[in-house]
Amino acid sequence: MHQRPSFWYAAPAFAFFALFAALPMVLVVVLSFTSWDGLGTPQPNGVDNWARLADDGQAYDAVGRTAILMVVSWLVQTPIALLIGVWAAGRQRSRAVLSSIFFLPLLLSTAAIALLWQVMLDPNFGVLQSLGGPLGDVQFLGNPSIVLYTVAFVITWQYVPFHTLLYQGAARAIPKTLYEAATIDGAGRVRQFFHITLPQLRYTIITSSILMIVGSLTTFDTVLILTNGGPGTASRIAPLHMYITGFSGFEMGYASTMAVLLVVVGTGLSLLVMRVTGFRSMTSQQEGA
Amino acid sequence: MKRNWPAGASALVWLVLVVGPLYFMVAASLRGRADYLTSSPLKPPSDPTLDNYRTVLGGGFGGYLFNNVVVTAATVAIVVLLGVPAAYAVARSRSKLVQRGFTLLLAGLAIPAQATIIPVYLLITRLNLYDSLTAIILPTAAFALPVATLVLTNSLRDVPKELYEAQTIDGASAFGVLRYLVLPLARPAIVTVVVYTALNAWNGFLFPLVLTQSESSRVLTLGLWNFQGQFGTNVPALLAAVTLSVMPIFVVYLIGRRYLLSGLTAGFGK
Numbered sequence: 156m157h158q159r160p161s162f163w164y165a166a167p168a169f170a171f172f173a174l175f176a177a178l179p180m181v182l183v184v185v186l187s188f189t190s191w192d193g194l195g196t197p198q199p200n201g202v203d204n205w206a207r208l209a210d211d212g213q214a215y216d217a218v219g220r221t222a223i224l225m226v227v228s229w230l231v232q233t234p235i236a237l238l239i240g241v242w243a244a245g246r247q248r249s250r251a252v253l254s255s256i257f258f259l260p261l262l263l264s265t266a267a268i269a270l271l272w273q274v275m276l277d278p279n280f281g282v283l284q285s286l287g288g289p290l291g292d293v294q295f296l297g298n299p300s301i302v303l304y305t306v307a308f309v310i311t312w313q314y315v316p317f318h319t320l321l322y323q324g325a326a327r328a329i330p331k332t333l334y335e336a337a338t339i340d341g342a343g344r345v346r347q348f349f350h351i352t353l354p355q356l357r358y359t360i361i362t363s364s365i366l367m368i369v370g371s372l373t374t375f376d377t378v379l380i381l382t383n384g385g386p387g388t389a390s391r392i393a394p395l396h397m398y399i400t401g402f403s404g405f406e407m408g409y410a411s412t413m414a415v416l417l418v419v420v421g422t423g424l425s426l427l428v429m430r431v432t433g434f435r436s437m438t439s440q441q442e443g444a
Numbered sequence: 445m446k447r448n449w450p451a452g453a454s455a456l457v458w459l460v461l462v463v464g465p466l467y468f469m470v471a472a473s474l475r476g477r478a479d480y481l482t483s484s485p486l487k488p489p490s491d492p493t494l495d496n497y498r499t500v501l502g503g504g505f506g507g508y509l510f511n512n513v514v515v516t517a518a519t520v521a522i523v524v525l526l527g528v529p530a531a532y533a534v535a536r537s538r539s540k541l542v543q544r545g546f547t548l549l550l551a552g553l554a555i556p557a558q559a560t561i562i563p564v565y566l567l568i569t570r571l572n573l574y575d576s577l578t579a580i581i582l583p584t585a586a587f588a589l590p591v592a593t594l595v596l597t598n599s600l601r602d603v604p605k606e607l608y609e610a611q612t613i614d615g616a617s618a619f620g621v622l623r624y625l626v627l628p629l630a631r632p633a634i635v636t637v638v639v640y641t642a643l644n645a646w647n648g649f650l651f652p653l654v655l656t657q658s659e660s661s662r663v664l665t666l667g668l669w670n671f672q673g674q675f676g677t678n679v680p681a682l683l684a685a686v687t688l689s690v691m692p693i694f695v696v697y698l699i700g701r702r703y704l705l706s707g708l709t710a711g712f713g714k
Contacts, residue, residue: 158616158617159537159538160536160622162533162537162539162541165529165530165534165542167529167530168526168527168529168549168593169545169548171526171586173548175586175587176552179583180555180559180560180563182563183559183560186563191566193565197566235458238450238455239451239454239458241451242455255701256459257458258697258701258705259462262693262697263647263690264646264648264649266665266666266669267690270668270669270672270682270686271465273672274682277679280480280677280679285484285485286484286486312461312462321709373556373557373559374558376650376653380669410562414558418556421556
């Protein structure tokens, strides 16, 4: 028989979270059925916003750009983060020193990173311009058919260190005996990577992928600073489109509808990834190991 | 040890990609404007100058920095003061209500802050907090609470229950246990939570963007964005501002890299 903490120890945290995070999540759904200019009182307007969204070519385009960004940044980030993470998991001194440099972008805010790359890719005074060479003439931020890939690159630069960190931690947790046994069986490094490292990292690959998917669905600060959606609307991805609709176009109700859609799509994709990969059954395997 | 050529080669390429821009940033921030426009960005500055840093510090940077410190400190204080007792309750209480609340809190891990900016804006304006530092602090802290509570709870669940029992046999109250057992044992987790929360608050952009407006409540990230317009083509000054904004975190990184990295992956590491 001993003294246990009462509910009141947790109540302040729950109340605070409920008010400033959970309530907004509920409110955004409510607001998606209203018309609101950001100043007066939100006016209920039924499913008008939803009907409008179903018919909004601009919104479809924005979602399409987000999809491209999501796929490209996943395809680029995953192999890089995986390879470097596994490499950085080695305990050699040189790897420790180099990894501490790799993680430097983690220290910069999104604003700092976006500004830095904007300066470097500036068409007139940018770094590549000054260095000359074939890349000097490419309009990384000015060419509508390139700009999304530039954004994906900057996002990669920003987030690969984070995912590297995840893979590094996970790779270090792989039991050494697995490799020793494989070596005795005569398996080479490549086979060990594909038959031991990759399967053992499945759990991390899924976590990292879900973070990337939700991340590219919702991120917009990088794009806001780097291109402001331009040139034209070439890089106006869905969350930025939502922000501009709400805070520049003062259509907060309609913007809420887009926000709800983003959450639904994000959650849906995350669940899909878990289902397809058998995430649940895998966790139990891990616990058993 | 084993060698791993493909990974080693990618690591080398990545090294150049990481170091190049950062070198450019620092080098350019030490150049005069003429030097920046005429010389190769890779050469060290021919005549290093701190003028750009003076320009930045004279251009409101101090105020933004102060606001950032206030926002970060207050956010961390709220998260730790609310999170530690909550985690203690989740780990030790038998109350159904506590476990249900925790489930709700964990559902919060899946809420992207971006999707809530409109209702948060509504809430903050209705509370008459728009354009204040408090407006930034409240939602930033609320969105840090799920990860913080999760990390703290996990660390407290690892504490052998005999330790709790021994304390209460000695006649300690629940608060006594919190004070003399939980706080010392949870210290590493608290450090992780402090770092995670502080980084989020320090580098936050979204909530300041939609919840503040005037110069007096501007934080660093928005200040940097503002400098971009203010300095126009004075790129060295802009980069000096960017460099300055990273400095405090860089210093923390030098002192306690391990803690910083654990804070960064809080909730997602093993």
